[in-house]
Every structure is written in C-alpha cells, then in structure tokens.
Amino acid sequence: MTSALLIDDHAMFREGLALALRQAAGPSLHLRTAAGGAEALALLKDATADIALMDYYLPDLGGAALVRQLRRAGAGLRIMVLSASEDQEDAEAALAAGAHGFLHKSADVGQLLDAMRRVLAGELVRPPDSPLPASLAVLSEQPPGRLTPRQTEVLCLLCEGLRNGEIAERLATTEKTVKAHISAIFAALGVVNRTQAVLAARRAGLFGKPR
Structure with missing residues (x-):
C-alpha cells in the first residue's frame, strides 16, 4: 500500500482530487490531505508517508521552502509538486530544492498516478523541455x-x-x-x-x- 499526503489550500480541488485518486487507485492508496504547509508538517510528525503531493503556492508555507522542510520531515519521502503555474522557473526552483517531480494541474488522474509511480520508483519527473541550470540551484x-x-x-x-x-x-x-x-x-x-x-x-x- 502507498501512503500519500495531498497538500492544497483550495478545498474543492483538494477534495475532488482526493476522491478521484481514491477511486482510481482503490485500496492500494492510503491518502491524507492538508490545507497548508504547516498542517502537512504537523501530520508528518505523527505518521509517515511515501509521497507528498503539494501545491507550489500556499498561503502559509510553500514553494521551495516547503519542499526542503518536507525533505527534512520524512526520511525517504518523495515529493511531487502539483501546480497551475506555467512559469518554468517555478519547476526549476522546486526541483533544485529537492522535489522529485513537477506536474501541471491540467494533467488527468491517470497521468498523475503514472507520475507518482515513476517518482516512487526513483525517477525524476519534470515538465517537458525543463532544463535545470546550475544558477537556479543558487537562487533556490x-x-x-x-x-x-x-x-x-x-x-x-x-x-x-x-x-x-x-x-x-x-x-x-x-x-x-x-x-x-x-x-x-x-x-x-x-x-x-x-x-x-x-x-x-x-x-x-x-x-x-x-x-
């Protein structure tokens, strides 16, 4: 069974995606949700997760800062960023900070599950044509x-x-x-x-x- 944590501050998106993932993955997926970065970090103090699915811009703590804190919060935790941002620099900054994948919110559930499987298998999932210049690692x-x-x-x-x-x-x-x-x-x-x-x-x- 895969344990996942979905972090998104938009209730309708969060609840809708959680329902779709549970229906598509069935009992093989144990999914919890959080409305912000602070809530997610608090949840990880009491229970572990295999993968975190996080929005990039959150009202309390988000972006590359949350990616790094999630990395520290759970040994072996894989991090997939789900974002509506079209800015390539957001993807580059997230990956430079230690995210294992970056997927646009326009993806369907099948694409998300496939990306999750790839990230859990140790692959790096990034948007097409998204280089990771060394300069971004400095800026992030x-x-x-x-x-x-x-x-x-x-x-x-x-x-x-x-x-x-x-x-x-x-x-x-x-x-x-x-x-x-x-x-x-x-x-x-x-x-x-x-x-x-x-x-x-x-x-x-x-x-x-x-x-």
Whole structure:
C-alpha cells in the first residue's frame, strides 16, 4: 500500500482530487490531505508517508521552502509538486530544492498516478523541455539558513520594495549599515543585484509569490 499526503489550500480541488485518486487507485492508496504547509508538517510528525503531493503556492508555507522542510520531515519521502503555474522557473526552483517531480494541474488522474509511480520508483519527473541550470540551484538556496536574523529582516524589506534609506528608518539604523547588510545578502545568495535577491527569496517561498 502507498501512503500519500495531498497538500492544497483550495478545498474543492483538494477534495475532488482526493476522491478521484481514491477511486482510481482503490485500496492500494492510503491518502491524507492538508490545507497548508504547516498542517502537512504537523501530520508528518505523527505518521509517515511515501509521497507528498503539494501545491507550489500556499498561503502559509510553500514553494521551495516547503519542499526542503518536507525533505527534512520524512526520511525517504518523495515529493511531487502539483501546480497551475506555467512559469518554468517555478519547476526549476522546486526541483533544485529537492522535489522529485513537477506536474501541471491540467494533467488527468491517470497521468498523475503514472507520475507518482515513476517518482516512487526513483525517477525524476519534470515538465517537458525543463532544463535545470546550475544558477537556479543558487537562487533556490534557503536564505534563513545562510543569513543572520538582521539580514533576513533587510531581505524582507527589500521584498517590500523599500529603498535603503527607508529600510534604515524602519530598522532604526544607518543607511551605511543597511548597505553593508545588502552586500552580505548578495554574497550569501550568490546574486548581484536587488532584483535577483528578491526573486531568490520569493522563489524559495519565503515572502510570497513572485511578482
């Protein structure tokens, strides 16, 4: 029997897909559901799963950040991302973070079950014509693990579009100090400008969906 965990915040999609999977797979599939990343991680503390099927953009914790936390939460857990996103960079960031597959939500149940079987067998399932450039692996690294708490605060404010002077005022520090933090952030993330830093944070699912 295969144990699966379906993570999606849209109740109608989640319940409909769960019903379709149970009908198609029968008793060979034990399926639980979660409405968000935090709920999924809580479930995995009490029970194991063979595979997680996760939406990429979730209201609490999602994206590459959730992929990494799921990897840490369950030894041997396979992760399949189900997303309506047409953005190739989303697929690349998810795979770079450790997902074992990325499937568009337009797939039918048969295609999903086939992808699940392939992922469980150790294959990597990716969208057609989806390369995985090394640069994406850098952009999808986990910022919190590599930045100080203050640098993470600065990165968050960068994501809000604040200028250096505004960040300095918000954090009650000097603009010179802010510039030093930003230089350290660029070095830690392997990026060269503010736009890349913001994309790195958002692709990792830390501060909301990329704009």
